[in-house]
Amino acid sequence: MPTIYDVAKLAGVAPATVSRVLNASGYVSEETRRRVLAAIDALEYVPNRLARGLRSKQTHTISLVVTDITNPFWTTVARGVEDAASKAGFSVILCNTDESVEKQAHYVELLLQKQVDGFLLVPATQDVTSISLIRERDVPLVVLDREVPVAVDTVRCDSEGGAYDLTRHLLGLGHRRIAVLGGSEDVPTAQARVAGYRRAMDEAGVPIDSELILGQAFTQEAGHAMTQMVLGLDQRPTALFAVNNFIAMGAVRALRDAGLDVPGDVALVGFDDLPEALVMEPWLTVAAQPAYEMGRKASELLISRISNSSDSPPSETVLPTTLIVRQSSGPLRVRSQ
Amino acid sequence: MPTIYDVAKLAGVAPATVSRVLNASGYVSEETRRRVLAAIDALEYVPNRLARGLRSKQTHTISLVVTDITNPFWTTVARGVEDAASKAGFSVILCNTDESVEKQAHYVELLLQKQVDGFLLVPATQDVTSISLIRERDVPLVVLDREVPVAVDTVRCDSEGGAYDLTRHLLGLGHRRIAVLGGSEDVPTAQARVAGYRRAMDEAGVPIDSELILGQAFTQEAGHAMTQMVLGLDQRPTALFAVNNFIAMGAVRALRDAGLDVPGDVALVGFDDLPEALVMEPWLTVAAQPAYEMGRKASELLISRISNSSDSPPSETVLPTTLIVRQSSGPLRVRSQ
DNA sequence: CTGTTAGCGCCTTCAC
């Protein structure tokens, strides 16, 4: 494997000059530049980034740590991150924590060892051990999607507002018994979505039945189980609000299993839209989050933090959600139950 | 940022000893081991992997280069890769080429610079420039999913067989005019799926109408366009075979737009199943590929190549697909057209 | 505009 010395020798210059050509830093005459480039070509020289990073203390690499790479929402975010990063000459290491703090801690440690220049992190829980570790080492960090009890740059969507809109929509259709199929109760986005629901209900003067507010996990299985649970109540809800896309899928299946028609028997709304390429027929009323935008913005913010290590105070970017009304949320049907 | 020297000083030992503790190499007395560990803890020491990799020429990192991170098929593969890798103490860098050779070349170059220990690559095209580059540098490589015109370790699914099964299934239902909605024509899996179709048709003695064999791209848009095209033919097909999941989604939408019932008016089958969490109601007849398994096997193979640099000849692993019959493929309906 | 020198943090080799 040729090194910068081999290139230098072949081109008849000093290693430092080769380095200058490689990094377009400092002045190099057009003539020597050409010679160096020719030597690089001839030897099929590939610079060693480990050595470069060790010396320059910059890897031009950022990391994106998400909670579920299987969810199209996160892969869309990843695309936004990647596009913005590569435009700025940064590469992205993508890691998946499966909503587990242990895996998160493991990856943060590993990425710190790999000397990434910055972190884009979706915190698995409210535990801030990893976040503190990152900040102690003065590595720039932008928290994505979920609030944490620490002052830190954040980019997220307006979960509370989206939930409020969805609930208002259902209330407007005449629904009063609206169940919330929540995510993990210690995840802020899940909490915020319940809060938005509460605000809409309170404003409308509709009493809240705590039996109708559940919270388990952001999975299809949980959506299925929670739906079965609320369907089993004495006074069954007339509408369901699933706080993410996977939960909504579970709800659809449970409603089907129970032989119920949507929206005829029960209305259903969800958070997060699914990409067109994945759905047979868009049919679910949702509060859609600008996933790509979120990734792009976060990536740009992180890179600006890395570049101008100005100590401006932590910022909080909140992107609006969009209410998309489709067939799954029909008006309340009066029944003689 | 503390280094191994700081740890050594605090523990009252030499840097080499700290290194031995860190890497569990060589003999260290229990007593000094404890002291070193305590010092590491006290300083919150984080080893620098760049330095380690530079010295040891091993990064314990492999790369996975896929063509579309947005497709659940690939994220499922990625999970298999990741699980097997982390079990063996390797981390994974995931990159997305968008089916572009340029992006692929870019990432391969970058990963080579980052000194990854091995490559898991889904080739964007039949162009072998990147593959040659990897092999010249003696970096282990396993090609995923798609055959290439080079002798190299390969792990893929039986595309030909899966397509054969699907076509036989349609023939068995009485269909004779079966259209193929293909992917990029220069991608081997797309070709193999057409080949499986041809074999089944030939065996059944059904003449093949080349008008019914299309090939564009693995996207929903392409599926939509190709479906519209075949529906516009004088003699419209009675069944469609979509060679991947996104194309199938496009077909579903085009059929709906045309006011056609599936399977009443047109039968539809596809390649690749979608995860349960993403589909409202499983309904499409498919040849399902064992995505997770594929990732796991490939990862294990690559890591074994890295570890025992034995020069055993390139292997080819072909995993079977599973035919899952659902509602989208009904029997041919006799019509007075 | 180009060369020389030094050292990033670690692991390997060789002593002891």
Add this chain to the structure above:
DNA sequence: GTGAAGGCGCTAACAG
């Protein structure tokens, strides 16, 4: 069982 020395490949700082 442990320490000292050297160098992995590169770039920053300083000459000239």
